[in-house]
Amino acid sequence: MPPGPPHEESHFAQAAVVRDFVIGAADGLVLPFALATGLVAAGLAHPLIVVAGLAVIAAGCVAMGLGGYLAARSEADRYASERKREEHETVEYADRERWEVAAILHRYGVRGDALRMAVDSVCAEKRRWVDFMMRFELDLKEPEPQRAGRSAVATGSGHAAGGLIPIAPYMLMPEAGGALAVSSALTAGALVAFGWMKARATGLPPLRGAAQTLAVGAVAATVAAILARAAGG
Amino acid sequence: MPPGPPHEESHFAQAAVVRDFVIGAADGLVLPFALATGLVAAGLAHPLIVVAGLAVIAAGCVAMGLGGYLAARSEADRYASERKREEHETVEYADRERWEVAAILHRYGVRGDALRMAVDSVCAEKRRWVDFMMRFELDLKEPEPQRAGRSAVATGSGHAAGGLIPIAPYMLMPEAGGALAVSSALTAGALVAFGWMKARATGLPPLRGAAQTLAVGAVAATVAAILARAAGG
Secondary structure, eight states, X not given: OOOOSOOOOHHHHXXXXXXXXXXXXXXXXXXXXXXXXXXXXXXXXHHHHHHHHHHHHHHHHHHHHHHHHHHHHHHHHHHHHHHHHHHHHHHHTHHHHHHHHHHHHHHTTOOHHHHHHHHHHHHHXXXXXXXXXXXXXXXXXXXXXXXXXXXXXXXXXXXXXXXXXXXXXXXXXXXXXXXXXXXXXXXXXXXHHHHHHHHHHHTSOHHHXXXXXXXXXXXXXXXXXXXXXXXXX | OOOOSOOOOHHHHSOHHHHHHHHXXXXXXXXXXXXXXXXXXXXXXXXXXXXXXXXXXXXXXXXXXXXXXXXXXXXXXXXXXXXXXXXXXXXXXXXXXXXXXXXXXXXXXXXXXXXXXXXXXXXXXXXHHHHHIIIIISOOOOOOHHHHHHHHHHHHHHHHHHHHHHHHHHHHOSOHHHHHXXXXXXXXXXXXXXXHHHHHHHTSOHXXXXXXXXXXXXXXXXXXXXXXXXXXX
16 A cells, blocks of 8 residues: 555544444433423422433334334345345446446546546456445445344444433432532433444534534424423422 | 336435424423423422423523534535545546545446446446545445525424423412322323324334333433432432
């Protein structure tokens, strides 16, 4: 490999499971926090906030974990069936599929003899030909179905762990006003921390990610409080 | 274009806004339904269910709408900054970048003279060269930032519309048990309908999509009810 810039792939270095947990936690903080804040604003009694908070954490955990698992399985099946179709088409409609390879390379400036030779090379072996079509025509990447289960558990656990942060003060403190203050402080800190880590894990600027996650949490809680007070008053 | 199979792109034919609304609605049904079911199981009084339901709908709407909008904006900025970096690298480290083009084409079987000529063609024009690296090395597609706002509004509205379906019976009916029955029936129907449409919009088998959305909603509500009853009893 010729010399190049110092390679920075730090944002992909994190293990996938850690990334899934962090994303789950960042997303899982928002709704329980907003719900609890809304219920305090509506003047609800203390233990009910814990019940509602736990219900929404459990539901969110299932929606993210099970929902994510099923979606990953569907994606894997979709990849397999599209791949079968492409394999069939390279036999049944070989001219059309060759033409499609040429059209893709043509878009990037390959012309004339270079194009003809490149298309011949790609189409010389069926596996590579189909690989090329999957990746560049259909934009499908081979999924890792064995990752789906681990990813679902990591996302679901992250969601539950994140959701417990805003609700824990209501479980431990006797008075709703005090619990709200502690919950808000803890949640703000956690939104910044997990927003920061989520941004790093997904390759975005961390400071901006932290600010965005905090903003979404704050706006969601404010809107929930206004609506709950209006509906409960 | 040579003759080929009848082209089926029906799943991309739907307008993006409709797709965003449908996805928002399918996702937005689950948590309000599970929360309301959990609160009925915990024996909560009727009006509090409406307050909690509206709070969680509002929070989910903000999390999906605003969160999605900010995420789309971040992605657009990331694309722009990565593109700038690639443009810089094709000048500063031209050999390395040529080598990377060759490595990608080599993976699909392009060899020898065909490879040399294809690399020359791609690298002959800087815009195409960078296009090639963005798409095939970094796997980044040019985002449509002007779509971000519309998409956020559509997803957020879908979320709110979906969330109101399980909560509406509690707003309209005097008795919690009756409202739970109507809410469950309506939500089951809506989960099937929106799950079906979401699957069609994302290119998955519709029947399977409907079954999965229904399963996630049912499991989330069941888990929420068990936990809420345990915590509230």
